[in-house]
Structure formats: C-alpha cells, structure tokens
Amino acid sequence: MGEIKMKETSGQALIRFQGISKTFGRVRALTDIDFSFLQGECVGIAGHNGAGKSTLMAVLAGVFEPTQGEIEVDGTPSPRYDANAARHAGVRCVFQELSLCANLSIAENMCIVHPQLRGRGWRRLATALMREKLEEIFPGNRLNGTELVSDLTLTQRQMVEIARAFTVTDAPVRLVILDEPTSSLDAHTAEQLLAFVRKAAESGITCLLITHMLGEIQRVADRVMVMRDGGIVGVLGRDNLSREAIITAMGQHLEADKTTGAVRERVERAAGPQYHWMLGAGRRTKIEASRGEVIGFAGLAGQGQTEALLAIYEAATGRRAGRAKVAFVAGDRGRDGVFPVWSIAQNLDLRWLSGGSPTEKRRPGSGLVDFAAARAVVEAWRAKIGIRGASMNAGILSLSGGNQQKVLFARALASDADLILMDDPTRGVDVGTKRDIYQLVRDEAAKGRTFIWYTTENEELSHCDRTYVFRSASVTRVLHADECTEEALLAASFEEQAA
Amino acid sequence: MTFEITQARLRAMLPAISLVAVLVPILFLQPATLSYFGSSLLLNLAVPIVLATLAQLAIITVNDLDLSIGPFVSLVACIGATLLVKQPWLGALALAGCVLAYATVGALIELRQIPSIVVTLGLAFVWSGLAIVLLPSPGGTSPEWLGTAMNYQTPWIAAPIVWSALIALIGHLLLMRSSAGVRIRGAGGNPRAMRRFGWSLVRSKATLYGIAGLFGVMSGLSLLGLTTSADANLALRYTLLSIAAVILGGGEFVGGRVSVVGAVLGAITLTLAASFLAFLNISSDWQVGMQGAILIVVLSLRVLLQRGDRQ
Numbered sequence: 001m002g003e004i005k006m007k008e009t010s011g012q013a014l015i016r017f018q019g020i021s022k023t024f025g026r027v028r029a030l031t032d033i034d035f036s037f038l039q040g041e042c043v044g045i046a047g048h049n050g051a052g053k054s055t056l057m058a059v060l061a062g063v064f065e066p067t068q069g070e071i072e073v074d075g076t077p078s079p080r081y082d083a084n085a086a087r088h089a090g091v092r093c094v095f096q097e098l099s100l101c102a103n104l105s106i107a108e109n110m111c112i113v114h115p116q117l118r119g120r121g122w123r124r125l126a127t128a129l130m131r132e133k134l135e136e137i138f139p140g141n142r143l144n145g146t147e148l149v150s151d152l153t154l155t156q157r158q159m160v161e162i163a164r165a166f167t168v169t170d171a172p173v174r175l176v177i178l179d180e181p182t183s184s185l186d187a188h189t190a191e192q193l194l195a196f197v198r199k200a201a202e203s204g205i206t207c208l209l210i211t212h213m214l215g216e217i218q219r220v221a222d223r224v225m226v227m228r229d230g231g232i233v234g235v236l237g238r239d240n241l242s243r244e245a246i247i248t249a250m251g252q253h254l255e256a257d258k259t260t261g262a263v264r265e266r267v268e269r270a271a272g273p274q275y276h277w278m279l280g281a282g283r284r285t286k287i288e289a290s291r292g293e294v295i296g297f298a299g300l301a302g303q304g305q306t307e308a309l310l311a312i313y314e315a316a317t318g319r320r321a322g323r324a325k326v327a328f329v330a331g332d333r334g335r336d337g338v339f340p341v342w343s344i345a346q347n348l349d350l351r352w353l354s355g356g357s358p359t360e361k362r363r364p365g366s367g368l369v370d371f372a373a374a375r376a377v378v379e380a381w382r383a384k385i386g387i388r389g390a391s392m393n394a395g396i397l398s399l400s401g402g403n404q405q406k407v408l409f410a411r412a413l414a415s416d417a418d419l420i421l422m423d424d425p426t427r428g429v430d431v432g433t434k435r436d437i438y439q440l441v442r443d444e445a446a447k448g449r450t451f452i453w454y455t456t457e458n459e460e461l462s463h464c465d466r467t468y469v470f471r472s473a474s475v476t477r478v479l480h481a482d483e484c485t486e487e488a489l490l491a492a493s494f495e496e497q498a499a
Numbered sequence: 500m501t502f503e504i505t506q507a508r509l510r511a512m513l514p515a516i517s518l519v520a521v522l523v524p525i526l527f528l529q530p531a532t533l534s535y536f537g538s539s540l541l542l543n544l545a546v547p548i549v550l551a552t553l554a555q556l557a558i559i560t561v562n563d564l565d566l567s568i569g570p571f572v573s574l575v576a577c578i579g580a581t582l583l584v585k586q587p588w589l590g591a592l593a594l595a596g597c598v599l600a601y602a603t604v605g606a607l608i609e610l611r612q613i614p615s616i617v618v619t620l621g622l623a624f625v626w627s628g629l630a631i632v633l634l635p636s637p638g639g640t641s642p643e644w645l646g647t648a649m650n651y652q653t654p655w656i657a658a659p660i661v662w663s664a665l666i667a668l669i670g671h672l673l674l675m676r677s678s679a680g681v682r683i684r685g686a687g688g689n690p691r692a693m694r695r696f697g698w699s700l701v702r703s704k705a706t707l708y709g710i711a712g713l714f715g716v717m718s719g720l721s722l723l724g725l726t727t728s729a730d731a732n733l734a735l736r737y738t739l740l741s742i743a744a745v746i747l748g749g750g751e752f753v754g755g756r757v758s759v760v761g762a763v764l765g766a767i768t769l770t771l772a773a774s775f776l777a778f779l780n781i782s783s784d785w786q787v788g789m790q791g792a793i794l795i796v797v798l799s800l801r802v803l804l805q806r807g808d809r810q
Contacts, residue, residue, distance in 0.1 A: 061695070082697060084697045093695075099695055101685040101755065112682065112692065113696055123676070148507075150754075
C-alpha cells in the first residue's frame with residue numbers, strides 16, 4: 001500500500017459508548033468504557049488476553065447486553081441494543097472462533113446474517129453476493145459458493161466469514177468488527193485483507209481490528225485503543241503509533257511482588273538438567289528442567305503451551321527415554337479436572353491409587369484398594385490444603401471453585417510423581433487460594449519436585465526459576481527469574497518471526 | 500464442467516449405492532418384483548417407515564434423538580382406529596393435540612436445556628400408556644377414507660414408490676432448499692452463531708419437533724390405512740428403524756448434517772432388506788440381523804471414505 005494518507009477524522013460518531021460496564025456473575029469484564037467509533041476510521045484494538053477486547057466487541061455486536069451504560073447510534077440513544085438493532089445500525093462482526101454453520105454451504109451461510117434473503121431466487125442472490133465480495137477481498141480465490149463449509153480449510157473458512165461480514169442486502173454495512181481476522185489466514189491472504197480494510201475505511205466503513213499482530217495494527221489503524229483489565233488505558237493516534245508505544249501502554253507498570261521469587265533459595269543442582277524434551281513440529285522446541293526447579297510457560301493464550309505440556313506428559317508416560325513419574329493439574333476444572341459425581345475423597349486420591357509417595361508403606365500388588373491407607377492420605381492432605389467444614393465424602397461440587405482446584409493440586413501432589421505439569425491452574429481462582437497454591441508449589445519444589453507451570457497471569461511467573469515464552473507453537477525467548485519483567489514478557493510474547 | 504468422482508461425492512451417493520446393492524440381488528432372484536404388482540407388494544410398508552424416518556430426521560437435525568417415535572406412531576394408529584372412526588372431530592382434535600405436544604416438548608427441551616434422550620424416553624412410556632388406555636387389545640377399524648387413500652392405484656408406477664418420491668421431494672424442498680429450512684438446519688450446525696445473529700433457537704426447535712409430530716401422525720395414519728386395525732405395540736420397532744434409516748441416508752448425530760433424499764432411500768433400503776431374506780428362503784428371524792449388518796457395512800464404508808478424504 002505504501003503510504004497511507006492521514007484522514008481528518010472529522011467524521012461523525014457512528015456509535016458512541018458511554019460508561020459501558022459488563023459483569024458476568026461476580027467477574028467484571030468491562031468497566032466504564034467511553035468511546036466513539038467515528039465514521040470511516042480504522043481503529044486497532046490491542047490488549048493482553050482477558051483485557052476485555054472480545055467482550056467489548058460482543059457488546060458492540062449486540063450479543064451481550066451491557067450491565068450499565070448507554071449506547072448511542074448516530075447520536076440518538078438506543079436503549080434496546082440487541083443483535084437486530086446492531087444489524088440495523090450496520091454493525092457486522094467477524095468472530096474470532098468463526099460463526100459459520102459447517103453443515104451448510106457457503107451461500108447458505110449468508111442466510112444466517114441476512115434475514116432478507118428469502119423467497120424465490122434467494123439462493124442465486126446469496127451466491128452472487130458472496131462470490132462478488134470474496135472476489136473483491138481475496139482476488140483469485142477458487143471458491144464458487146456451493147461448497148459445504150465443513151469441506152473447507154480453516155483459511156478458506158476465515159475468508160468466507162470475513163467476506164460475509166462485508167456483504168450488503170438491505171441494511172448498509174457501516175461498521176465491521178474483525179476479531180483476530182488473520183489468525184488462520186496465510187501471509188498472502190492476510191495481505192489482501194489488510195489492503196481491503198484500508199480501502200473499506202476510505203470508502204466510509206468503520207473497521208475495528210483486534211489482533212495480537214501489532215505490525216498489522218501499525219499498518220492500517222488510524223487510532224489504537226489499548227485495553228487492560230476491562231478498561232481503556234490509552235488511545236494512541238496515528239502519529240505516535242509504534243510497537244513500543246503499544247506495548248508500553250499494555251504493560252502493567254507496577255510490578256507484582258517480585259520479592260517472593262527473587263528471595264527464594266535455589267536448590268543446589270547436580271550437573272546439568274535432568275529432564276529435556278524436544279517438542280513441536282520437527283522437534284525443534286527444546287525444554288529443559290532439573291530437579292526442584294519451577295519452570296514457567298508464558299506467552300499469549302493458545303500459542304501451544306498446553307500442547308507442549310501434553311507432549312511432555314506423553315513423553316513422560318511413554319516407553320522411550322524421558323520416562324518419569326508425572327502428574328497433571330488441569331486448568332479447565334469442569335472439562336479436564338473434576339469428576340463431578342464423585343466425592344472429594346475420591347477426587348483426591350485418584351492419582352495416588354496408581355502410585356503413592358515412596359515414604360508410605362503400601363501392601364504391594366494385591367490389586368485392591370487399601371481403604372485405610374487411602375483415608376489416611378485424604379486426611380493428611382485435607383489438613384495440608386486446609387479444607388474445613390465439608391465432609392470429605394461430600395460431592396466435589398459442594399466445594400467452591402478455589403477449593404476444588406486445591407483438591408486437584410492435592411491429587412497431583414499426593415502421588416509419587418517427581419514431575420508436576422500445571423495447565424494454567426489458577427484460572428478463575430481467588431487470591432487467597434492462589435497464595436496457598438504458590439506456597440504449596442514452593443514447598444514441594446524445595447523437596448526436589450519439578451514443576452512445569454503454564455500460566456496466563458504474568459505475576460505468577462515471578463515464582464518460576466526460568467520462563468519459556470511461546471509464540472505460534474514455538475519458544476521465542478527463555479527468561480531467567482531476574483530478567484522476567486512485564487516488559488520483557490510482553491516484548492517476547494509479541495515477537496513476530498520473519499516468515 | 501466435468502463430473503469428477505470425488506470422495507465427497509461418493510459419500511453423498513452412498514445411500515443410493517446401498518439401495519442398488521440390495522435391490523439388484525432381489526431382482527436377480529425374483530425378476531417379478533420389477534412389475535407394478537410386485538414392487539407394490541414389496542414396498543407396501545415403506546410409506547409409514549419413510550414418514551417415521553423423516554420425523555426422526557427433523558429431530559436429528561438439531562442434534563437431538565427421538566426415542567419415542569415408535570410408541571408415538573402406535574398411539575396415532577390407535578387414535579385413528581378408535582376416536583377417528585367413532586367421533587371424527589374428537590379424533591382430529593386429539594391428533595392436532597399430539598403435534599402440539601411435540602412442538603411444546605421441543606421448546607421445553609431448548610428452554611430448560613434438558614437432554615432430549617431422557618425426555619423422549621420418558622414420553623415413549625406415556626405414548627404407550629395412552630395407546631393401551633385407548634385400545635387395550637388389538638382391534639379397531641381404519642376410517643374408510645384412509646383405507647381408500649392407501650389403496651389408491653397410481654398409473655404406471657406402484658403407489659408406494661410414487662408416495663415415497665413425493666415425500667422426499669417435498670421434504671427436500673422445504674428443509675434443504677428453502678431459506679427457512681436452511682436457517683433451521685443452521686440451528687443444528689452452530690447454535691451459538693444462530694443465537695448471536697438474533698435467531699430464536701426455541702422457535703427452531705419447536706418448529707422441528709412440531710414437524711416431527713406431524714410426520715409421526717402421517718406415519719401412524721398411513722400404517723393404519725395399510726393394516727386396517729391397530730395395536731398399542733404396532734410400530735414399536737420404528738424407533739430404531741427410523742434412526743438407522745436417517746444414519747444410513749448420510750445423516751449424522753451431531754452437527755445438523757442430514758439428507759432428506761438419503762433418509763428416504765435409507766428407509767426403503769431397510770424395508771427391502773427385510774424382504775430380501777424371504778427370497779433366499781432364510782427364516783425371517785434373521786431380518787433384524789440383516790438390517791443391522793447393512794447398517795454396519797454402510798457406516799464402515801462411510802468412515803473409510805472420510806479417512807480417504809482427509810489424506
């Protein structure tokens with residue numbers, strides 16, 4: 001595109017947010033957002049995971065109703081702003097996790113966003129509109145509109161989703177939200193999209209671009225909204241737009257208590273690391289760990305950290321070299337962690353059944369569960385993790401989320417495992433429980449256990465001896481405890497490899 | 500444009516291929532089945548099965564399963580054999596009530612997010628109970644107009660084939676081609692997206708369950724027209740038969756992938772499979788086993804095709 005002319009952003013406010021807040025239960029997802037989306041501008045939106053970007057966009061698309069605040073469309077308040085009102089206002093959204101129906105064809109998917117497509121000839125009209133837009137945004141695509149979406153590749157699906165958002169039937173398109181639109185596009189199609197976004201903005205369509213690729217924002221955005229913890233922490237204009245400026249605005253300036261990690265005494269290590277794995281495509285990602293070490297996995301969410309943990313687990317339980325006694329603490333409790341109909345005790349001693357800690361005596365190989373020993377283990381850990389009040393025979397769901405997570409920790413720690421893998425284990429856990437968990441990790445590491453800890457909360461990395469930062473399923477940086485600052489982490493998280 | 504045989508195409512043609520695979524040996528063993536009278540006799544019972552299959556298909560479209568369609572069809576036949584003969588208005592009202600009950604159940608399942616299998620399993624007993632109350636012992640008569648309709652002689656091609664083709668065509672146009680049908684199928688493919696764009700899932704589900712009820716009523720009445728008397732256990736096997744036919748016809752339990760034409764072909768295949776053994780002079784005890792074997796073979800082929808596609 002070369003040079004982008006700086007437009008006078010004198011366009012009127014298309015949609016204006018005033019004091020928008022959104023809470024889910026007790027979690028505050030958005031706090032007091034004030035922003036005006038002007039006509040024909042391209043707004044980049046940056047922020048860390050969980051900063052509230054996607055929630056804000058869902059409010060704009062009419063999917064969520066704000067808990068507080070007012071939305072104005074063209075200067076008039078719109079009290080009932082739902083999906084239909086958003087469509088009438090000309091707002092379209094390209095959702096991050098795509099909103100295509102895989103069982104329908106490309107043209108049939110048009111039907112879902114355009115209620116006007118009905119009656120005789122709707123199919124022909126839908127196909128024509130879709131192909132026209134696809135050709136305009138992604139010239140040279142080889143889609144004819146009749147393919148089933150489930151037969152398309154991820155890249156093609158993303159192309160269809162984007163093109164669909166720009167199609168017009170009766171209500172004009174005036175604002176398009178693009179949530180991570182390039183995440184599954186290849187370099188060529190991403191280039192085509194960015195060029196089109198620029199063109200669309202010039203022709204008067206407001207484009208919102210949410211992306212972790214700061215380079216893309218830098219190229220096309222007129223303004224950049226930076227979000228953190230559900231609020232807007234800065235709006236950068238075109239003239240002072242740089243990667244560094246965005247990263248600085250995103251970072252938390254006050255460091256979380258780093259003392260805990262720094263003061264921690266290191267266990268004296270024998271020569272060389274004890275564990276090492278080669279992971280990922282081509283086995284190029286190298287992860288090392290030694291006894292008593294706490295290793296952190298960082299980076300943006302979904303950059304392959306969980307997959308790396310699972311690969312390590314597979315290697316550790318496999319038959320070949322790298323075999324180790326291992327336990328896994330799941331982060332998504334509901335899906336991967338608790339057995340919802342079992343009692344607390346049954347949930348706790350599950351991993352112990354296949355191997356308890358070496359200090360306790362067990363009757364070998366009877367094939368039956370030693371209930372007395374199991375009770376003893378459960379009682380010992382109940383005291384250690386401090387679950388009071390509830391009977392251990394009560395169902396696991398009678399505990400609060402934080403206590404459930406503690407039970408999952410106890411499940412892993414009550415075993416004979418030397419290596420504990422943790423998949424973002426403090427997700428949605430309160431501060432008190434977090435502190436207990438940190439203490440447990442420190443104590444057990446001091447006894448010589450090794451922890452590998454994937455976390456999306458950067459403060460937690462201060463408990464780690466070394467941190468591997470992931471980007472696109474490979475490690476971009478390895479940070480030692482003393483160099484693991486918010487800035488370094490953010491810079492490493494957003495490192496874009498030259499393709 | 501050239502017509503290439505891709506694996507996806509082959510997969511779509513699988514229901515037709517399996518029908519031919521069953522039909523050819525039958526024709527070989529007994530060429531008379533090709534005649535007007537022969538095909539009419541052979542496919543006589545296909546019409547109610549086709550209708551019950553489409554009822555099941557409507558429900559599988561939204562990722563649910565109806566375990567009560569067999570007892571429901573029996574209940575409809577019992578209503579038809581008793582109320583509809585003695586008090587036609589009351590009978591018609593009862594049938595309309597049945598359809599309405601189905602639609603309500605659909606709305607309830609979506610509103611309360613309860614598993615359809617549990618609800619319909621419970622309803623299966625309710626339908627059976629009502630049928631026994633209406634008709635404690637087999638009997639009753641079919642209304643005259645119903646018998647006439649089912650015995651109507653179409654020119655050239657036997658009536659069951661004409662009816663099946665007509666049902667397939669209408670179902671295909673409504674569910675697969677019309678924009679409303681596409682939106683309803685979307686509710687099975689990606690319910691979250693549908694809700695996000697402001698469509699009511701409750702309405703889609705209630706509509707589909709209502710359609711299922713309607714097809715169930717038609718299935719029960721056509722069955723009554725053929726058998727001329729009813730029984731509370733008349734169509735219990737339709738539950739599994741209809742599920743098998745939908746799956747045989749290219750449908751899938753999740754994801755809203757269904758095919759109306761395929762399901763109709765699947766229902767006919769399963770009907771033929773039952774007669775197939777009779778031509779071989781094998782005891783009819785093996786009928787159900789034969790249907791199961793066809794299902795396993797076709798599903799295995801489908802998995803193989805899918806795997807080939809991915810490579």
